[in-house]
Amino acid sequence: MAKAKKEELDLSTEERIKEAASIVFTKKGYGNARTRGIAEEAGINLALLNYYFRSKEKLFQIIMAERIEKLFGVLGPVLNDESTTLEEKLEKITENYINMLLEHPDLPIFVLSEIRSNPEQLANRFQARKHLTESVFVKQLITRRSDISPFHFLMNLLGMNLFPFVAKPVLQPIVGSEEAYRQLMEQRKKLVPAWMKLMLDQT
Amino acid sequence: MAKAKKEELDLSTEERIKEAASIVFTKKGYGNARTRGIAEEAGINLALLNYYFRSKEKLFQIIMAERIEKLFGVLGPVLNDESTTLEEKLEKITENYINMLLEHPDLPIFVLSEIRSNPEQLANRFQARKHLTESVFVKQLITRRSDISPFHFLMNLLGMNLFPFVAKPVLQPIVGSEEAYRQLMEQRKKLVPAWMKLMLDQT
DNA sequence: AAAATATTTAATCATTTGATTAAATATTTT
DNA sequence: AAAATATTTAATCAAATGATTAAATATTTT
Numbered sequence: 001m002a003k004a005k006k007e008e009l010d011l012s013t014e015e016r017i018k019e020a021a022s023i024v025f026t027k028k029g030y031g032n033a034r035t036r037g038i039a040e041e042a043g044i045n046l047a048l049l050n051y052y053f054r055s056k057e058k059l060f061q062i063i064m065a066e067r068i069e070k071l072f073g074v075l076g077p078v079l080n081d082e083s084t085t086l087e088e089k090l091e092k093i094t095e096n097y098i099n100m101l102l103e104h105p106d107l108p109i110f111v112l113s114e115i116r117s118n119p120e121q122l123a124n125r126f127q128a129r130k131h132l133t134e135s136v137f138v139k140q141l142i143t144r145r146s147d148i149s150p151f152h153f154l155m156n157l158l159g160m161n162l163f164p165f166v167a168k169p170v171l172q173p174i175v176g177s178e179e180a181y182r183q184l185m186e187q188r189k190k191l192v193p194a195w196m197k198l199m200l201d202q203t
Numbered sequence: 204m205a206k207a208k209k210e211e212l213d214l215s216t217e218e219r220i221k222e223a224a225s226i227v228f229t230k231k232g233y234g235n236a237r238t239r240g241i242a243e244e245a246g247i248n249l250a251l252l253n254y255y256f257r258s259k260e261k262l263f264q265i266i267m268a269e270r271i272e273k274l275f276g277v278l279g280p281v282l283n284d285e286s287t288t289l290e291e292k293l294e295k296i297t298e299n300y301i302n303m304l305l306e307h308p309d310l311p312i313f314v315l316s317e318i319r320s321n322p323e324q325l326a327n328r329f330q331a332r333k334h335l336t337e338s339v340f341v342k343q344l345i346t347r348r349s350d351i352s353p354f355h356f357l358m359n360l361l362g363m364n365l366f367p368f369v370a371k372p373v374l375q376p377i378v379g380s381e382e383a384y385r386q387l388m389e390q391r392k393k394l395v396p397a398w399m400k401l402m403l404d405q406t
Numbered sequence: 407a408a409a410a411t412a413t414t415t416a417a418t419c420a421t422t423t424g425a426t427t428a429a430a431t432a433t434t435t436t
Numbered sequence: 437a438a439a440a441t442a443t444t445t446a447a448t449c450a451a452a453t454g455a456t457t458a459a460a461t462a463t464t465t466t
Contacts, residue, residue, distance in 0.1 A: 013413080028320055031234025035454060045415055050455060052413095057454095072373075106319055113316035115372040116309055117231055129377045151378055151387055152394060155367045163362030166369055169318040170275075174332045175354055184354055191355060198401040216443080238424060248445055253425060255443095260424095 014052050017042045021063050026110045030060055030117075064114060071111050074100065079137040086140045086200065090157065090193040097161040098189050102182060108162045145200060156199065160192045217255050220245045224266050229313045233263055233320075267317060274314050277303065282340035289343045289403065293360065293396040300364040301392050305385060311365045348403060359402065363395045 020042035024033045035056050039046045053059035074096045078089055101107065132138060138150045164171065164185065172181045223245035227236045238259050242249045256262035277299045281292055304310065335341060341353045367374065367388060375384045 029232060029234055029316065031232055031236075032320060033234075034452085036452095046454085047416085047456080048414060055455075109312075109316050109319050112369055112372065113232065113312050116312050117235055129379070132377060149387070149390075151374075152391065155370075155374065155387075156363055156398065158370065159362035159366030160359055163366045163369070164358050166315055166366070167358075167361065169315065171354075171358065174335060176332070184352070184358075187352075188355065194405075195359065195402055198405055199398055202397075202401055237422085239422095249424085250426080250446085251444060258425075 013042075013044065013048070017044065017049055017052055017059070018063065018066075021059050022067070025060060025063050026067070026104075026106055029110065030114060033060075064111075067107060067111050070100070070104070071107055076131070079132075079135040082136055086137070086144060087193070087197060089137055089140075090196045093157065094161055094192045095189055098185050098192075101162070101165045102185060105165050105168055108166050112166070148199070153196075153199065157192075157196055160188070160195065164188070216245075216247065216251070220247065220252055220255055220262070221266065221269075224262050225270070228263060228266050229270070229307075229309055232313065233317060267314075270310060270314050273303070273307070274310055279334075282335075282338040285339055289340070289347060290396065290400060292340055292343075293399045296360065297364055297395045298392055301388050301395075304365070304368045305388055308368050308371055311369050315369070351402070356399075356402065360395075360399055363391070363398065367391070 017038070021033075021038045024038045024041055028037075033056075035049055036046050038059075039049050042049070049059065053062070075093065078084075078092050078096065081089065081092075084092065132154075133150070141148065141150055141153060168181065172178065175181050175184060220241070224236075224241045227241045227244055231240075236259075238252055239249050241262075242252050245252070252262065256265070278296065281287075281295050281299065284292065284295075287295065335357075336353070344351065344353055344356060371384065375381065378384050378387060
């Protein structure tokens with residue numbers, strides 16, 4: 001066996017294909033992505049892509065799982081941190097999301113639009129409801145405001161953090177330059193938690 | 204000439220193709236949509252689709268223009284209504300959006316994801332910034348709160364209204380049934396304007 | 407070094423898919 | 437009714453595209 005070599009290449013060729021696939025899938029979506037385009041982006045042969053990943057579909061599944069984790073993996077640890085207050089969680093989530101999305105602006109639209117056209121894969125999210133409702137975050141929230149639905153609260157938090165990136169192709173030309181848009185996002189790191197706190201303290 | 208006939212069929216065959224195209228494009232996106240699928244959905248022959256619309260691309264452009272108008276056309280008249288207060292505008296926009304999106308839940312994700320993979324078409328939005336900054340809405344806003352950026356305010360309003368639909372494929376399984384989700388959206392007709400007013404009255 | 411295994415490529419296949427063509431049918435106009 | 441025009445279809449084309457194959461090259465193991 002060519003173990004050492006293989007391991008090394010797992011971090012070069014195979015990883016390069018995944019990197020390329022991530023770029024092309026994210027930019028074009030599954031349907032508009034071309035395996036030849038991915039191969040070219042990775043600087044390798046088309047056959048090699050199939051050699052490593054068997055098919056476009058399989059490669060996509062792998063990339064998709066990673067992207068979903070990247071988009072929602074942020075939440076779990078923060079939501080269940082016993083050592084932070086509700087306010088600190090709002091600040092942390094916002095900070096994490098905006099930093100991450102400034103790096104990967106089209107991640108949300110990619111994940112959400114692919115899930116829309118292939119909703120089956122979501123079956124495994126059965127326990128998401130349970131995990132959420134039993135989270136420290138939700139407990140803290142209903143202790144503070146038993147009258148506010150955690151779903152609404154979470155929709156608002158995610159909406160204010162993710163939506164500006166989801167709608168960036170539309171909003172950025174309105175706002176102006178790329179840089180102006182980035183500055184708005186930077187401002188939102190402080191603003192979003194402040195707005196969320198208003199809802200929390202609403203009388 | 205077969206004028207009367209033609210007019211009549213403009214409202215049946217041609218319109219049926221557009222209806223089918225709208226359904227298929229919206230559900231699958233341009234890349235995953237098949238002209239044969241659209242033809243089948245419309246109950247007509249593939250050649251007929253090309254006879255009426257020349258190509259998939261042309262048909263798509265027509266549908267896309269209609270969908271964009273549907274998604275953002277709501278805003279203009281309300282934002283420029285001299286006879287309503289800022290609060291009333293928030294209520295009206297929210298009411299309009301939620302009603303429309305309950306009918307067409309995957310409209311936002313479709314439009315936004317297609318624009319992302321084809322941002323050129325957005326060049327015509329040059330004046331959107333001007334129209335927005337000169338709107339009655341923005342004037343009212345800066346009169347009331349010169350310290351709040353209209354962009355942030357609009358992002359929040361749109362985010363709270365559109366995001367729950369953009370993220371529906373992810374959030375609805377968490378919330379529970381389709382009906383439960385619809386009820387949450389109904390509640391938001393009152394809640395979103397209330398939250399927006401909090402920002403407006405923030406001290 | 408030789409054998410075994412892993413990696414990479416060029417060439418090719420089969421299917422899908424958007425589009426066209428030529429002919430048939432329907433409708434309108436004269 | 438006849439001619440003109442519009443609508444519809446079946447059959448087919450050409451290009452794009454995902455996938456495979458067989459052979460060549462590189463690497464690791466013995």
